[in-house]
Each structure stands twice: as structure tokens, then as C-alpha cells.
Amino acid sequence: MRVSVSSATIEGGPPPELIYRRLVRPWAMLRELWESRELVLVLAEREFRARYKQTKLGFAWSILTPILLMVVFSLFFQRAADVDTQGVPYALYTYVALLPWTFFNDSVSKGATSITMNLSLVNKVYCPREVFPLSTVATAAFDTLIATGVLGLLFIGYTFMPEGGIVWVPALLAIQLAFTIGATLVLSAIVVYFRDLRQVTPMALQLALFATPVAYGLDVIPKGWQPIYSALNPLVPVIDSYRQTILFGEAPPGGLLALAAVSAALWLVGGFLLFKRLETGFADVA
Amino acid sequence: MLPEGTIRAEHVWKRFRADPLPLQLRAQLKQIKRFATGRRRQWRWVLRDVGLDIQPGESVGLVGINGSGKSTLLKILTKVMYPYAGRVEVAGRVGALIEVRAGIHPELSGRENIHLYGTLLGLSRRQVSERFDQIVEFAQVETAVDRQVKFYSSGMQMRLGFAVAAFLEPAVLLVDEVLAVGDATFQQRCIDRMRDVLHQGTTLVFVSHDLATVEGICERAAWLHNGVLREDGPVRQVLTSYRQALEQVEEMSPTTGPIQLVKAVIEGPDGTPRTQEPASIRLVLRKGTSTPGRVSIGVSEGPAAPIFLLDHHIDVGQGEVEVRCDIDALPLPRGRFFLWAGVFERGGELLRWHPAAHFDVIGPDLDVGPPGIIRLSPVHVGAKWQVEEL
Numbered sequence: 105m106r107v108s109v110s111s112a113t114i115e116g117g118p119p120p121e122l123i124y125r126r127l128v129r130p131w132a133m134l135r136e137l138w139e140s141r142e143l144v145l146v147l148a149e150r151e152f153r154a155r156y157k158q159t160k161l162g163f164a165w166s167i168l169t170p171i172l173l174m175v176v177f178s179l180f181f182q183r184a185a186d187v188d189t190q191g192v193p194y195a196l197y198t199y200v201a202l203l204p205w206t207f208f209n210d211s212v213s214k215g216a217t218s219i220t221m222n223l224s225l226v227n228k229v230y231c232p233r234e235v236f237p238l239s240t241v242a243t244a245a246f247d248t249l250i251a252t253g254v255l256g257l258l259f260i261g262y263t264f265m266p267e268g269g270i271v272w273v274p275a276l277l278a279i280q281l282a283f284t285i286g287a288t289l290v291l292s293a294i295v296v297y298f299r300d301l302r303q304v305t306p307m308a309l310q311l312a313l314f315a316t317p318v319a320y321g322l323d324v325i326p327k328g329w330q331p332i333y334s335a336l337n338p339l340v341p342v343i344d345s346y347r348q349t350i351l352f353g354e355a356p357p358g359g360l361l362a363l364a365a366v367s368a369a370l371w372l373v374g375g376f377l378l379f380k381r382l383e384t385g386f387a388d389v390a
Numbered sequence: 391m392l393p394e395g396t397i398r399a400e401h402v403w404k405r406f407r408a409d410p411l412p413l414q415l416r417a418q419l420k421q422i423k424r425f426a427t428g429r430r431r432q433w434r435w436v437l438r439d440v441g442l443d444i445q446p447g448e449s450v451g452l453v454g455i456n457g458s459g460k461s462t463l464l465k466i467l468t469k470v471m472y473p474y475a476g477r478v479e480v481a482g483r484v485g486a487l488i489e490v491r492a493g494i495h496p497e498l499s500g501r502e503n504i505h506l507y508g509t510l511l512g513l514s515r516r517q518v519s520e521r522f523d524q525i526v527e528f529a530q531v532e533t534a535v536d537r538q539v540k541f542y543s544s545g546m547q548m549r550l551g552f553a554v555a556a557f558l559e560p561a562v563l564l565v566d567e568v569l570a571v572g573d574a575t576f577q578q579r580c581i582d583r584m585r586d587v588l589h590q591g592t593t594l595v596f597v598s599h600d601l602a603t604v605e606g607i608c609e610r611a612a613w614l615h616n617g618v619l620r621e622d623g624p625v626r627q628v629l630t631s632y633r634q635a636l637e638q639v640e641e642m643s644p645t646t647g648p649i650q651l652v653k654a655v656i657e658g659p660d661g662t663p664r665t666q667e668p669a670s671i672r673l674v675l676r677k678g679t680s681t682p683g684r685v686s687i688g689v690s691e692g693p694a695a696p697i698f699l700l701d702h703h704i705d706v707g708q709g710e711v712e713v714r715c716d717i718d719a720l721p722l723p724r725g726r727f728f729l730w731a732g733v734f735e736r737g738g739e740l741l742r743w744h745p746a747a748h749f750d751v752i753g754p755d756l757d758v759g760p761p762g763i764i765r766l767s768p769v770h771v772g773a774k775w776q777v778e779e780l
Contacts, residue, residue, distance in 0.1 A: 117403065117405075117435075117475075118401065118403040118438075118439065118474070118475035118476070119475075122401050122403070122475040122476055123474065123475045124472060124473050124474060124475050124476060126472070139512075140512075142509055142515065143509045143510060146505065146506055146509040147506070150495055150498060150502065150506055153497070153498055153502060154497035157497050157498075157538065225510070226470070227465075227470060227488075228465075228468075228470060228486065228488040229468070229470070229486065229511070230468050230469040230470055230484065230486070231510055231512075384472040385472075387465060387470045387471040387472075388406065388407075388471065
């Protein structure tokens with residue numbers, strides 16, 4: 105159908121002073137996010153329900169990944185690489201590291217596609233967009249919580265008492281969480297524009313698993329490289345610290361951990377700001 | 391801070407990419423080269439300098455042909471999209487029905503979806519629970535509420551979507567062409583619900599190609615054409631201009647087929663037809679062979695369904711023939727209308743049903759109904775009123 109109307113009167117573009125610029129106002133944005141906290145939980149819940157509907161094993165899937173990896177590592181790594189666990193059972197040694205790793209892995213791999221998977225919502229309903237990656241992090245956190253129960257069983261099975269260094273755990277968790285959320289936010293926003301990353305992410309995570317001291321210890325890495333390594337991958341000192349404190353009852357490597365903390369904080373803040381910048385175009389490329 | 395329910399859009403511009411997005415590696419490399427050598431992307435303007443100022447409680451119909459930018463404007467109002475230039479402010483909670491199944495997740499049950507969608511629209515769990523029964527009742531999914539939505543019929547999904555958005559009491563309700571899906575009863579209930587919502591003071595922006603419904607619900611209309619706001623004003627006035635622009639192209643009689651229409655006119659006693667006065671319609675038909683058929687004449691306000699239809703059996707020989715139809719009292723108010731014609735036989739059409747001519751009617755305006763319950767009432771009825779003290 106054609107309308108007989110004189111061709112549009114306004115040619116060219118808008119005057120430059122009218123061009124819309126996204127003001128990144130962190131406090132207002134954080135407040136909005138806080139007001140949507142329930143939405144994060146509801147989305148995470150939806151993810152759970154949808155994932156386990158019509159499955160036979162249901163929640164057992166949450167713990168299967170870390171357990172299988174633990175078994176595989178125990179069977180092969182322990183024998184092939186001869187890891188020095190200082191008398192701690194290898195299964196325990198690697199499982200303590202697998203928990204934060206699986207959390208990171210699940211958050212990032214599912215978080216990367218969280219915006220693109222929810223385009224039908226992103227395109228039609230308004231909400232602060234970061235609720236989607238955050239809800240995948242929340243889902244992964246819940247999975248990890250269930251998997252942590254298995255750690256308790258391992259302690260009992262090996263009649264191993266966690267050491268007093270366990271008081272460090274909240275600080276370690278904070279660093280781990282900051283880095284995980286930051287990385288997830290960055291990736292989820294970039295994937296919207298470069299869908300190629302969707303294919304790359306799983307592969308990169310596979311490589312990262314072996315580049316992180318999960319199956320082996322931090323002592324394998326030369327002392328001189330450790331600071332750079334920790335700054336680039338804050339999970340490295342965090343995972344090592346979990347072992348040092350819970351399994352060996354020693355103080356965590358303070359310097360490396362501080363470096364990791366700074367790096368994780370940068371990831372979190374930078375990731376959030378980047379996400380908010382890129383957010384304005386999500387619906388356009390959807 | 392604007393009062394709740396206000397929509398204010400000033401100088402809104404929006405553009406989309408116009409260059410194709412290649413999937414092949416080679417084409418992509420070419421594009422990178424082009425980018426590096428300074429030839430930038432091509433853009434297409436979808437909204438140009440659109441301004442819309444809507445007060446709380448107003449009901450505005452957004453009309454325009456496909457691709458005129460209606461949906462984009464609506465998305466910008468929901469804050470789903472961001473404008474390229476300009477300012478948009480919407481005060482209060484926005485309920486948007488951009489696509490019916492937008493917030494509906496197929497794997498979840500109806501109950502879970504209601505909670506999810508409610509939370510998406512910014513309500514707390516408790517607030518959703520309070521309205522839960524109403525939503526279920528309106529959507530008529532009582533027996534299916536704990537079933538996964540993917541096992542719902544599409545009608546049920548759409549009812550659920552509408553019910554959730556309409557019962558969560560937003561300050562602003564944006565509705566985009568969704569009523570086309572449901573059956574007639576449900577459409578009517580949706581329209582009634584929208585009217586209820588309007589009475590509660592909600593601002594409504596309604597996008598539809600069904601001009602009759604727009605006219606029935608909205609007091610004001612905005613006409614977008616090619617990304618530019620062409621007209622904004624009282625619904626009847628805007629729709630009249632819109633219909634006229636639409637029809638100017640449509641009036642073309644087919645030159646092929648067994649019967650051709652040579653002439654189609656409608657006249658009153660002294661030329662221009664007048665309200666409630668006699669009028670006669672004359673059609674001149676040209677025919678190749680001699681076959682009987684039924685001639686149908688209709689009058690409409692636009693491309694929508696005719697206001698009235700007249701139908702008569704004719705049996706014409708070869709050559710030209712004039713068909714004349716006299717109307718005792720023309721039941722049309724002042725305005726512009728279209729005369730449709732077609733000739734049919736049992737086996738098919740001899741002359742395609744098409745708008746053959748337009749005409750103006752002189753007469754009084756229609757009475758205006760109470761606000762919010764204006765329905766499409768295109769017929770002028772002659773009536774005498776009497777009020778007596780008893």
C-alpha cells in the first residue's frame with residue numbers, strides 16, 4: 105500500500121546537540137538494580153525450573169560436572185603428573201579447586217549467552233539488562249552450593265577435618281564472586297555484538313581450566329611468573345588460597361591475593377560500566 | 391518529576407543499519423576493509439523528529455502503514471530501545487504488550503509465568519499474588535494454570551499474556567497490534583478491559599491497523615508516516631486524513647476480467663449526497679458475453695469493512711449497461727466515504743470487489759459519546775428527542 109504524500113520534509117539527520125548520550129550514573133543504576141533484585145532471583149528460579157523440567161535426574165545434574173571431573177582428574181592426573189598434595193587425598197585436593205572453577209565456568213559459559221538467549225525479553229520488556237547475566241551467576245551459585253554438600257561428604261569419607269584457615273573463606277569468596285560477575289558481564293554484553301564469541305567461549309574455558317591450578321598446585325608455576333599470572337587470572341591465587349587455608353591450615357599467599365583482589369575489583373567495576381555502555385544498543389542488533 | 395502516567399517524547403530520532411549483514415567470511419573481510427578505508431556504514435532513518443506529549447489518562451491511537459515506525463516508537467517509549475537523538479520521559483510503571491508471548495516462557499507453567507511476568511513489570515511477589523485469581527479468570531486458564539505453557543494453545547498463551555499485562559495496573563499501557571489473535575469474544579473483553587483500565591486513569595497508547603477499534607477506544611490519534619509524525623489530534627479528524635491518504639491510491643478499477651466498470655457515481659437530489667436524503671448510485675458496466683450475476687455495492691469509511699451493503703441480481707447482455715440503485719434516506723454523517731463495487735456469479739467473480747469511487751456527504755456531524763466508550767458509530771440515524779416532566 106502506498107500513501108500519496110509528498111516525500112518527507114525532514115532530510116539529513118538531527119542537530120548534533122540533540123544526539124542522545126548515555127549518561128553512566130553508577131548510583132542510580134545500582135539503585136535500579138537493587139530494586140530489581142527480586143527479578144534476578146525469579147529469573148534464576150525460572151532457569152532452574154525450566155532446566156530440570158522433564159529431566160529424570162533433576163538436581164543431580166548440578167553436582168555431576170564437578171564430581172565427574174574429580175574422578176577423571178583423580179584417575180589420570182594424579183598418576184600421570186604426580187602432584188604433590190602434601191598428604192591430602194588427591195580427590196579432596198582437586199575438588200576444593202573444582203568448586204570455584206565450576207562456578208566460574210558455569211557463570212561465564214551460560215552468562216555469555218544470557219542476553220542473546222533472552223532476546224525475546226530484551227526486545228520487548230524493560231528491565232535493567234544486567235539481571236540476565238546476574239541471574240545465571242545466581243543459578244551457578246546455587247549449583248555450587250549443592251555441589252559443596254559433596255565436599256562435606258568427602259571430608260567425612262576421608263575423615264579429614266578442615267583446618268582453622270576456613271575463616272578466610274568469606275574474603276576469598278568475595279574476590280571470586282567479583283571476578284566471576286565482572287567477567288560474565290563483559291562477555292554477555294560483547295557477545296550480543298560479536299556472536300562469534302559464543303563458539304569461542306567453551307573452547308577458551310576448556311583451555312583456561314588447564315591454565316588454572318585446579319588439577320595441580322600453584323607451586324608448579326615459576327615464582328617470577330606468579331604475580332602476572334594472578335593479576336590476569338584472579339582465580340589462580342584464590343584457588344590456591346582455598347587449599348592453603350582449608351586443607352593445609354596455612355595463611356594464604358597475601359601478596360598474590362591482594363593483587364587478585366585489585367584485579368577482580370577492576371573486572372567488576374569495569375565490567376559493569378562497559379555493560380551499561382553497550383546496553384543501549386542491545387535491542388537494535390537483536 | 392512528571393506526574394505519573396505522563397509520556398513526553400521530544401525530537402526523537404532513530405536509525406537502523408541499512409547495509410546487509412553478511413554471514414560469509416569473505417564478505418565480512420570485505421566489510422572490514424571498507425571500514426578501514428573510511429567508508430562507514432549506511433543508515434536508514436526510522437523515526438525523524440517525532441514529538442509526542444501525552445497527559446495521564448489519555449488514550450492515543452498510533453496509526454500508519456507498515457514500516458512507518460509505530461513499533462519502533464513504542465519500543466522507545468518502553469525504554470527497550472534508546473533513541474539516536476532526542477529525549478524520552480515516561481513517568482510511572484509501563485506495561486507493554488509488544489508481542490503477546492514476549493515474557494512467556496514455554497517450559498514454565500502458567501502460574502510460574504504469571505509470577506515471572508509480574509516481576510518483570512516491576513511488581514513484588516505479594517502484589518502479583520493479590521491479582522493472581524483475577525488474571526487466571528480473565529485469561530480463562532483455570533484448569534491449565536499448572537500446566538507447562540508450551541502445551542497451551544496459541545489462543546491461551548495470548549490470553550495469558552494480555553491478562554498479565556492488563557491486570558498489573560501499570561501507569562502506562564502500551565499495546566501493539568495484539569488483539570488480532572484472539573477470537574471475537576476475547577477481543578471484545580480485551581477492549582472492555584482496556585476501557586476499564588482507562589477509567590482507572592491509566593494512559594493508553596494503542597497501535598493497530600484496525601481503525602474501527604482505534605476509533606472505539608482512543609480519543610486522540612497520532613499518524614506516523616515514513617518516520618515522521620504527520621498528524622496528531624482528535625481521533626476522528628486524524629483517521630479521516632489517514633483514510634483519505636490510503637484510499638487515493640486504492641481507487642482503481644480493474645481493466646481486465648469478464649466485466650469492466652466504466653463509471654461509478656453516487657448523487658443526491660441536487661448533486662452532492664446529503665445526510666438522510668434520497669441518493670442514487672449508478673454503475674455503468676461493460677460486458678463481453680452474456681451471463682447472469684449478482685452486483686454488490688458497498689460503502690465504507692476506509693479499507694475496513696463496509697458500513698452497509700446492497701446486493702442485486704442482474705442479467706446483462708453484451709455491451710454496456712447502467713445499473714441504478716436508489717436509496718430512500720442516506721444514513722451517513724458528514725465526511726468522506728468510498729463506494730465499493732463487484733459482480734459475482736456462482737462460480738467466481740466477474741468484477742473484483744474494489745473501491746470504485748469516493749464521495750463527500752454534506753450533513754450534520756455524529757453525536758459524540760461519553761469519553762472512553764466512544765465506539766465506532768458511522769451510521770447517522772434520524773431521531774427526534776423529547777424530554778417530559780412527569
